[in-house]
Amino acid sequence: MAEYRGEIHRRQKELMQQWYARLDESARTGWPPAICLMISGNCVELLEAFGIVPMYPEVNALQLAIRHQSLEPILAAEEMGYATDNCAYVKADIGAYLLGLTPSGGRLPRPTLVLCNFVGCNTYIKWFEHVAALLDAPLYVLDVPFLRSEEPSPADVAYVVAQLKEVVARIEQLTGVPFDMERFREAVRCSQQVEELWSRIKHLARHRPSPFDAYFDAITLMGPLYVYRARPEGVEFFRLALAELEAKAARGEGVYESERFRVVVEGPPPYPYFRAFRDMFARWRATAVASTYSTVGGIWEFGFRHDPERPFETVALHMLAHNLTNRNYLQRYEQIRRYVREWGADGVIIHFVKSCRLFSAGQGDMRDYITKALGVPTLYIESDLEDPRYFAEAQIRNRVDAFFEALERHKHAIAV
Amino acid sequence: MLIAAGVDVGSTQTKAVILAKDGEPRILARALVDTGANVSRAAEQAFHAACQKAGLDPREVEMVVGTGYGRYRIVFGQAQVTEISCHARGAHFIFPQTRTVIDIGGQDAKVIRLGPRGEVRDFVMNDKCAAGTGRFLANAAEVLGLALEEIGPLSLRATDPVKLTTVCTVFVESDILSYLAQGRRPEDILRGVHLAIARRTVSLARRIPIEPAITFTGGVARNIGMVKALEEVLGLPVQVSPDAHFMGALGAALFAVEKLEQNVEGGISS
Numbered sequence: 001m002a003e004y005r006g007e008i009h010r011r012q013k014e015l016m017q018q019w020y021a022r023l024d025e026s027a028r029t030g031w032p033p034a035i036c037l038m039i040s041g042n043c044v045e046l047l048e049a050f051g052i053v054p055m056y057p058e059v060n061a062l063q064l065a066i067r068h069q070s071l072e073p074i075l076a077a078e079e080m081g082y083a084t085d086n087c088a089y090v091k092a093d094i095g096a097y098l099l100g101l102t103p104s105g106g107r108l109p110r111p112t113l114v115l116c117n118f119v120g121c122n123t124y125i126k127w128f129e130h131v132a133a134l135l136d137a138p139l140y141v142l143d144v145p146f147l148r149s150e151e152p153s154p155a156d157v158a159y160v161v162a163q164l165k166e167v168v169a170r171i172e173q174l175t176g177v178p179f180d181m182e183r184f185r186e187a188v189r190c191s192q193q194v195e196e197l198w199s200r201i202k203h204l205a206r207h208r209p210s211p212f213d214a215y216f217d218a219i220t221l222m223g224p225l226y227v228y229r230a231r232p233e234g235v236e237f238f239r240l241a242l243a244e245l246e247a248k249a250a251r252g253e254g255v256y257e258s259e260r261f262r263v264v265v266e267g268p269p270p271y272p273y274f275r276a277f278r279d280m281f282a283r284w285r286a287t288a289v290a291s292t293y294s295t296v297g298g299i300w301e302f303g304f305r306h307d308p309e310r311p312f313e314t315v316a317l318h319m320l321a322h323n324l325t326n327r328n329y330l331q332r333y334e335q336i337r338r339y340v341r342e343w344g345a346d347g348v349i350i351h352f353v354k355s356c357r358l359f360s361a362g363q364g365d366m367r368d369y370i371t372k373a374l375g376v377p378t379l380y381i382e383s384d385l386e387d388p389r390y391f392a393e394a395q396i397r398n399r400v401d402a403f404f405e406a407l408e409r410h411k412h413a414i415a416v
Numbered sequence: 417m418l419i420a421a422g423v424d425v426g427s428t429q430t431k432a433v434i435l436a437k438d439g440e441p442r443i444l445a446r447a448l449v450d451t452g453a454n455v456s457r458a459a460e461q462a463f464h465a466a467c468q469k470a471g472l473d474p475r476e477v478e479m480v481v482g483t484g485y486g487r488y489r490i491v492f493g494q495a496q497v498t499e500i501s502c503h504a505r506g507a508h509f510i511f512p513q514t515r516t517v518i519d520i521g522g523q524d525a526k527v528i529r530l531g532p533r534g535e536v537r538d539f540v541m542n543d544k545c546a547a548g549t550g551r552f553l554a555n556a557a558e559v560l561g562l563a564l565e566e567i568g569p570l571s572l573r574a575t576d577p578v579k580l581t582t583v584c585t586v587f588v589e590s591d592i593l594s595y596l597a598q599g600r601r602p603e604d605i606l607r608g609v610h611l612a613i614a615r616r617t618v619s620l621a622r623r624i625p626i627e628p629a630i631t632f633t634g635g636v637a638r639n640i641g642m643v644k645a646l647e648e649v650l651g652l653p654v655q656v657s658p659d660a661h662f663m664g665a666l667g668a669a670l671f672a673v674e675k676l677e678q679n680v681e682g683g684i685s686s
Contacts, residue, residue, distance in 0.1 A: 371538060401498045402539060405536070406501065406536035410535065
């Protein structure tokens with residue numbers, strides 16, 4: 001069965017091209033100003049309030065990888081002194097600057113500010129320090145306390161809000177543009193709407209068959225989600241996406257002609273071999289009904305929304321508690337448990353990322369928890385999200401095939 | 417009578433087994449060839465050699481299932497099953513009480529947990545490097561100038577085994593050379609080599625609960641030194657079949673028989 005290609009795919013491509021065109025324009029004319037930001041738990045709404053275009057090093061890195069262009073910049077960064085074990089996203093991004101390489105072929109601007117929204121991943125700090133030094137740009141590190149308990153404390157929220165206000169003053173000073181509270185509320189309102197639409201899309205995957213793959217197809221939707229969350233184009237795009245996927249669900253159309261397996265995926269994909277990796281699951285007509293990776297930017301399917309009535313506070317709450325990376329491991333277990341039970345999955349796939357020790361280190365325990373405490377078959381595979389040298393296709397295929405062979409017999413045994 | 421075959425194209429060797437089923441399945445023939453560079457040809461050679469030993473024309477074999485890394489390159493095979501499922505199936509056929517399979521091959525090591533009917537419940541494998549696999553033993557043998565089949569029995573004569581700190585297939589050579597330079601005896605070095613692999617394999621196995629009975633399969637199971645080292649580290653007996661090396665091919669042949677029977681039941685073939 002041919003892979004689904006709808007209006008959303010065409011529009012996604014267009015939106016991503018427009019974003020790179022804005023960055024190129026910023027590089028050529030100095031306007032609009034650009035600010036470097038991380039994907040996870042960010043405060044893009046603040047940037048939109050100033051008409052600033054966000055620049056995401058992670059998106060640049062993954063775009064290079066998916067185009068099979070990541071190895072060259074990784075090697076350039078290693079020649080500079082980065083170790084093989086360092087985050088390959090960082091190396092691809094730094095190396096790309098060194099080589100003057102961009103995914104679009106256009107230019108990337110010198111950022112007005114390198115704004116490090118440090119949420120959970122401490123590599124972010126070193127990465128952005130280097131970017132700031134390399135591009136001779138000012139750096140601001142937002143210190144977001146890690147979520148060690150269930151909810152952030154009022155003091156945590158106040159601490160982040162105070163920093164956000166400091167960032168506002170800093171941006172005003174750097175750009176000469178006064179902060180516009182109404183524009184900020186408008187950006188937060190857009191985010192709120194996008195989050196609602198995206199959440200409804202994610203809940204469509206509870207259908208049998210699921211009308212879309214909440215890992216591989218979700219990645220297509222994640223580009224506009226991150227770049228346009230706080231903009232009207234984002235709202236328009238996600239309205240279109242929801243309508244298109246709802247129509248598929250109403251027609252009873254799945255990702256495959258007949259859905260054989262439903263899985264939950266943990267960890268980012270191996271972008272340099274995205275196609276080959278997807279095909280391994282397609283062979284078994286296995287659909288991802290949920291994925292943790294698609295919540296790196298934000299976890300909205302369980303109800304959290306930005307609120308234009310409380311813009312600073314909800315931006316802070318989003319950064320503190322409603323994105324994958326700033327939450328603790330037990331919360332990630334709970335997230336996976338809910339996906340398995342509420343989205344009706346047969347098994348869990350864990351993709352360990354070799355160059356991301358921070359988020360992969362506990363995945364052995366996670367596998368134990370899922371198999372032993374939840375009794376759910378779990379496959380553990382490893383490669384890398386960016387570095388093509390870590391992907392051993394035959395080895396990974398073997399594990400994927402064996403996992404689905406066992407699942408099939410397991411399902412058959414239950415059926416008879 | 418149904419006649420079916422399994423062909424296991426491994427990284428080092430290719431194995432074929434032919435089964436006849438008229439009541440209980442029985443092995444008619446086995447064949448073994450080096451895989452070499454031409455995977456498809458190795459599969460064909462092993463299959464034809466097994467047919468010849470069984471006194472069969474290859475056309476008399478009604479179903480061939482391929483397994484191992486080269487399974488998709490077996491041009492005459494009708495289906496592919498991974499060696500994880502096949503080793504489980506083969507081990508359960510030979511020793512029905514098997515609940516854990518330890519399979520060490522040329523480039524990988526895996527531990528498989530089985531259900532009572534031989535179905536795979538869970539499995540773990542070494543990560544992508546070949547540390548602690550058959551290749552590690554082959555390199556150790558080469559450094560010591562010994563044949564692969566000599567090292568197992570020799571290791572059992574050790575009196576003071578060395579403590580090998582690496583299971584890296586590349587660095588083991590320099591480690592062994594440094595022990596030789598210190599005047600350590602080859603049998604003590606080899607015992608250290610076998611224990612290092614056993615420890616690594618058992619730590620892999622402990623990620624999924626180890627439940628007896630344990631069956632050891634794959635080419636490395638022919639090495640008595642490895643069997644003893646595994647038993648020592650596990651603190652449990654390990655079952656080894658004379659067909660340990662053919663377990664993947666045997667499991668594939670059993671899947672082939674199953675497919676033939678399903679076809680008969682479903683009325684697909686006569």
